[in-house]
Amino acid sequence: MNLNAYQSWKQRVLSLRVTAFDIPLIARNIFILSIIGKLFYGNFAASIxxxxxxxPWFVIQKERKQRKExxxxxxxxxxxxxxxxxxxxxxxxxxxxxxxxxxDMRLLYGRSAPICRELQRIEQGIRNSISIEEMxxxxxxxxxxxxxxxxxxxFAVAKRSGGNMTDTIERCVDIIGKKMEVENEIDVLIxxxxxxxxxxxVVPFGIMVYVGLTNPGFFDSLYGNAFGIVIMTVCLIIYIAAYILIQKIVDIEI
Incomplete structure (x- = not known):
């Protein structure tokens, strides 16, 4: 990894804010790592x-969650x-x-919706003499x-030039709406x-669990020795590479 890539990842990690809402995500990751440690190396301690x-897995998942939000x-x-x-x-x-x-947004999405909090923030900014476009x-x-x-x-250009604000908003909303329609069509297609x-x-883990349950001791020759650890590590690296490739294929942004 070169210096620029390292700095980019460092910035991504530092920019993330871990909150209480991330506890289920962290717990799920720990659980999955424990399963990987047991299946690939024969003990849960290997997950440590x-x-x-x-x-980086948490960073990617957190960023994906933020994009969805x-x-x-x-x-x-x-x-x-x-x-x-x-x-x-x-x-x-x-x-x-x-x-x-x-x-209107409280009726449509509920008081706890993000847009309600943001509109209240804008309203408070207006009361503090902060322009709408800045907010x-x-x-x-x-x-x-x-x-x-x-x-x-x-919005800022239209307001400064004294244009018709409702027509400007209508045109912008129409453009945003068309873009979202394209995004929805892509989501449906993929x-x-x-x-x-x-x-x-999930299939590789399912196969390993099935074989382990139906043929006890089948993987014992791969656990607890250097050769087996190398083989299972290579398999895990291949799986991670395939996972990353799949995510790049199915994550389509406009």
Missing amino acids: LMFPISI NHDLGIQFKDAMMSVMAAGKAGYSMENAFSEAIH ILELGKRSNNKDIEEFAGV AAKRMEAQIMQ
């Missing part, structure tokens, strides 16, 4: 030596902007339109959602392949 593997936030943001647009057409100012959107841009950067960032840029990939990831 594989702990370094769990760090940011994607869901983008969908909710689109609906919120549609509510703002409707309020604007009804004669509300932009500031009041965002306040009205909070009520939306900050939301886009914090959530790493390009659609929200681009919307903030267009949903079956993703399911197949998940099954194939």
Whole structure:
């Protein structure tokens, strides 16, 4: 691994925030490592030596979880902007339109939805004399959602130039909506392949468990000796490489 790759991974690790919501993910990873240690090396203690593997694995899973949350936030943001647009057409100012959107999003997604918290944050920023476009841009950067960032840029230009804000929002929402339709179509097309990939990831472990239960002692010759450890380590490396390749194939971003 070269220096740039190392620095990139270091930055990715440091940028992640581990919260209480990550405990189930960490517990699942520990459980899977324990199973791998038992199946590949004959004892659960071997999973301790594989702990370094769990760090990049957790980083990848955490980033995938964040992308899913940011994607869901983008969908909710689109609906919120549609509510703002409707309020604007009804004669509300932009500031009041965002306040009205909070009520609509609470009815649509519930009070605990991320978009409700973000709209409340924007409303609080407006009260503190922070411009709406600055708050939306900050939301886009914090959530790493390009659609929200681009919307903030267009919104800021339209507001400074005195353009029709409701028409601007309507055009932006339409573009975001079309992009999401394409994403949904892609998800539908590869949903079956993703399911197949998940099954194939479990199959090797299922085979090893089945053979171990039906033929006790079948793997004993591979446990507790250098040759067996090397063979099982090579098999594990091949499995990890196949896992990474599968994830790169099925993870399609627009």
